[in-house]
Every structure is written in C-alpha cells, then in structure tokens.
Amino acid sequence: MSSQLLTGLPVAKNLRADTARNIKALSGTGVVPKLAVVLATDNESTAWYVRSIVRQAAESAVHCDVVDLGPQASGWQLQEALQALAEDRAVHGIILQTPLPAGVDAAALAALIPPHKDIDGANPESLGRLAAGLPAYAATTAQAAIEVLEHYQVPLAGEHVTVIGRSMVVGKPLAQLLLARDATVTTCHSRTKALASHTKASSVVVVAAGKAGLLTGAELHEGSVVVDVGTNVDEAGRLIGDVHTESVLPVARALSPVPGGVGTVTTSLLMLRTSQAALDTLVASGQPV
Numbered sequence: 001m002s003s004q005l006l007t008g009l010p011v012a013k014n015l016r017a018d019t020a021r022n023i024k025a026l027s028g029t030g031v032v033p034k035l036a037v038v039l040a041t042d043n044e045s046t047a048w049y050v051r052s053i054v055r056q057a058a059e060s061a062v063h064c065d066v067v068d069l070g071p072q073a074s075g076w077q078l079q080e081a082l083q084a085l086a087e088d089r090a091v092h093g094i095i096l097q098t099p100l101p102a103g104v105d106a107a108a109l110a111a112l113i114p115p116h117k118d119i120d121g122a123n124p125e126s127l128g129r130l131a132a133g134l135p136a137y138a139a140t141t142a143q144a145a146i147e148v149l150e151h152y153q154v155p156l157a158g159e160h161v162t163v164i165g166r167s168m169v170v171g172k173p174l175a176q177l178l179l180a181r182d183a184t185v186t187t188c189h190s191r192t193k194a195l196a197s198h199t200k201a202s203s204v205v206v207v208a209a210g211k212a213g214l215l216t217g218a219e220l221h222e223g224s225v226v227v228d229v230g231t232n233v234d235e236a237g238r239l240i241g242d243v244h245t246e247s248v249l250p251v252a253r254a255l256s257p258v259p260g261g262v263g264t265v266t267t268s269l270l271m272l273r274t275s276q277a278a279l280d281t282l283v284a285s286g287q288p289v
C-alpha cells in the first residue's frame, strides 16, 4: 500500500485566504488585528517558533508584539505583563509561550488571559468550555491536527481514534475536538499498558508524545490514517516526528509528515484567530463592518 502524505501547506493556504478576507473586512474600520506573544525563556526551539509566528504575522498583515521578559523573569513580572495586555483594547490575541521560568505557576498565569483573547487556548477555562461544548479556542496544535484531518476528508464520526499524549496543549483538547465530531476516542499516555492494543483497533491515530520512533507500523491496523504531531531533533540535527516513517508508510493509508504537516498549519491558524478576534470585538462594539 502506498501512503498519501497529508501535507500542511494546502491547509495553511486556505487558512491564510480566510485571514485575508478578515483583514479586508477590517480595512477602513481603523482596527488592525494585533497579537502579543509573551515569553520568558532562552529556549532555542521557543525562539525558533516565535520567529515563525512573527514572520507569518508580517505576511498576514497582523501586528505582532513580542514581549520578551527574559529567562530570569519573575511570576510577578509575567503577571503584570499579561494583565496589561488583557486590558489593552488594541490587543486581540495573547500567547503565553512555554517553557516558563522554574517555580512560576503556568496555569495561574494562563488564567489571566481573557477567553476572548486566548487564541492559543491556554487558559484552563478555555479547555473547560471546550469540554462543556461551549464556544472556546482549542489549543492551536490540537485544532491544527483537526484542520489537517478535515481538509483531507478523513472520516471521524463513529470512527475509533486513538490520541497518544494527554497534555493540555495537544492530547486533552484534541480528545474534546474529536468527541465533538462524534469520534470514539481513546487517550493513551506514558502509563498506558499495551499501547498497540488501542492503536491497532483504530482507524485514525494521532501521536503527540515527543518520542522519536514511538509509533511503528507493527502497532497499526492496515489502512489507518496517522497524524504525527511530535517534533524531535535527531542526532544529525534534523526535525523528526514520533512516527517511525519507514515501517508506517507501507501500512498506513495516509500520514502527515514532519516537517511539513501539522506544524505548518499552526502559525496560519494563530493569524486567522487573531483576525477573527479583532472582527468579533468590532462587531460586539456595535460598529458596522
């Protein structure tokens, strides 16, 4: 069997077209969508990700402020920065980048991002609303995995989908998004026994563990669809996913690659959400659009 590659670029292009439509709708209103990225780390992969957000923002005509408090920032400094952004009416979206300095209460800080500006779904309230079926932003990476599955018309309703990983940024929100699409969802994690018994029984497997080579073809049902969310760096310094590509390709019907899969969609989704949040704010203020 030859696998279809579920590449992210066509998905990202559609999202960018939607963002362009929002920007056009905002022209002449005096409102420019603005995203603020708060960080307090010198982590290299965070710096790489923030640069890609800044680049995508420039391409999308979204203003982007990077509030870099440095790796020594205190919880108090982060709190002050987030409170100021929460009150700033010119800011439509706020991202709090991880990792945060040791000893800082990440959940308490994320809770300072008002749900309507929480475009990365970091506030625990956003995940709660999602679980309750109320409007909320899901963590961007989780939503990006859904965007890829939906773009390639992978059936979800009634299907058994296994998600490997239970973090706040991928596994938990993704399970909610899949349930909302009527999938039968199994969430696996580092303490799951007999992982293959779950993956082999699934028509779709999403892996987000951060463990290179974790998912091999031997753990899959013939003809299943695999979405690889993992990002790892191999000995040669190359970006690789959680999927053991050589053994998965002959078994899976389709596979999202790393790089070039889910990660490609994420920054475009952030721009779409920021532009949509700006439009929503304008509509809520009663100003004609």
Ligand code: NAD
Residues within 6 Å of the ligand: 141, 164, 165, 166, 167, 168, 169, 170, 171, 188, 189, 190, 191, 192, 195, 208, 209, 210, 211, 214, 229, 230, 231, 232, 262, 263, 264, 266
């Ligand atoms: P995390 O470390 O917070 O969570 C990892 C999860 O995987 C945990 O729930 C853990 O229980 C589970 N896990 C670990 N080892 C396992 C094993 N052997 N078997 C089964 N489950 C196992 O990581 P995260 O923030 O959720 O990120 C997961 C991966 O996704 C990482 O590789 C990360 O770099 C990547 N990621 C990619 C994007 C993107 O845009 N492409 C964005 C965010 C995260």
